[in-house]
């Protein structure tokens with residue numbers, strides 16, 4: 001068993017990065033992920049890592065430097081959040097089509113405006129179409145575990161990856177986590193094997209492809225991206241064999257006989273588990289489906305859990321202007337289309353800009369679901385909660 | 390992508406956008422010089438074949454044969470003038486496209 005340490009999640013993320021000891025880290029700090037870079041730079045200054053640390057003048061430069069280094073064959077990491085991730089957007093698309101396995105730690109935060117530095121999922125939701133793998137952690141332990149797993153996942157899939165956790169709620173919380181030794185991490189991730197040599201191989205880096213071939217490149221990328229789901233499962237299993245903590249694309253909590261299942265992502269899963277326990281003790285058949293892999297959507301895994309439910313309550317800590325509910329709801333609804341007989345489905349937009357979500361809110365959502373399965377359905381399919389009415 | 394290298398199916402397309410070079414760089418078949426307003430012209434009597442223009446050209450538009458600079462691919466040169474600026478012996482002149 002590994003040793004247990006108590007740290008803020010951001011510090012723990014930097015600790016994980018130091019254990020990975022990437023070749024290059026190019027970063028520009030932004031709240032609430034600042035500490036990740038700040039703490040990591042201490043490991044660099046103390047000579048505890050071999051990383052080439054590149055302080056840059058913006059997130060656009062950070063991700064550009066990361067892409068350049070990754071293209072040259074280096075193992076590359078950075079950290080960001082919110083507007084920083086938004087500023088990276090242009091390069092995110094090029095990184096994924098370049099198949100550059102960059103690993104980015106994101107302390108998820110609201111997007112401006114109004115200006116808000118607190119946790120929600122708008123930043124990672126807004127880049128869901130950039131072709132990156134996106135994993136969301138519930139707590140410090142999972143954040144640490146995801147960061148370690150991000151390296152083999154990205155390098156086997158040959159796609160860049162974001163491992164996120166909720167800004168402030170998780171990023172600034174001190175939690176106890178079990179960690180590996182650096183040697184164990186190094187053995188688990190193995191040495192970086194570049195796909196090509198920029199010195200030996202004759203390559204066009206970043207090819208131009210117009211009407212005659214662009215769509216074929218994209219078709220290939222889409223196909224390969226779908227294979228990520230199995231790679232995440234495989235790495236999650238290997239990591240479990242090492243640590244005893246097994247991971248899948250999703251996590252099920254009391255779902256097997258559940259009539260009402262809540263779908264949730266990030267730190268709210270922890271609160272919801274408490275409510276599930278309470279309501280189970282009262283005899284209500286409620287359960288929880290936590291999404292760990294937000295992109296690509298683990299459709300089959302989601303359907304396998306939700307197909308027997310009578311009501312599905314999807315919780316979104318993000319929304320899309322004028323969309324049919326939040327981003328998670330859109331995906332879950334689309335996935336459920338394959339079923340001949342769909343459960344009742346409702347969407348709850350909550351907790352934007354770090355607004356607290358309490359057990360009482362979650363209980364109310366479950367109660368809406370229990371009422372719906374009694375034959376009453378929902379008075380409203382998409383609801384905003386934790387908001388002043 | 391070069392016509393002779395174009396796979397029959399998307400399934401055989403490369404992983405990613407870094408593509409192996411055979412004889413010519415990828416994208417060579419595209420004519421991407423339509424917006425040029427100045428063209429570089431080289432005076433080969435002055436040229437010392439240092440290859441600096443070849444190195445700095447962002448469009449791979451400098452033609453080199455047997456280690457000698459011989460001129461430009463005008464289908465690809467966008468007329469940026471970097472080569473003319475960097476040539477140590479001022480062997481390249483930027484000439485307006487207008488007559």
Ligand code: SF4
Pocket residue numbers: 431435436437438439440441442443458475476477478479480481
């Ligand atoms: S930079 Fe000037 S001297 Fe050197 S190869 Fe080019 S044209 Fe010739």
Ligand code: SF4
Pocket residue numbers: 428429445446447448449450451461465466467468469470471472473
């Ligand atoms: S003008 Fe620009 S594009 Fe044309 S050959 Fe010179 S450097 Fe290349």
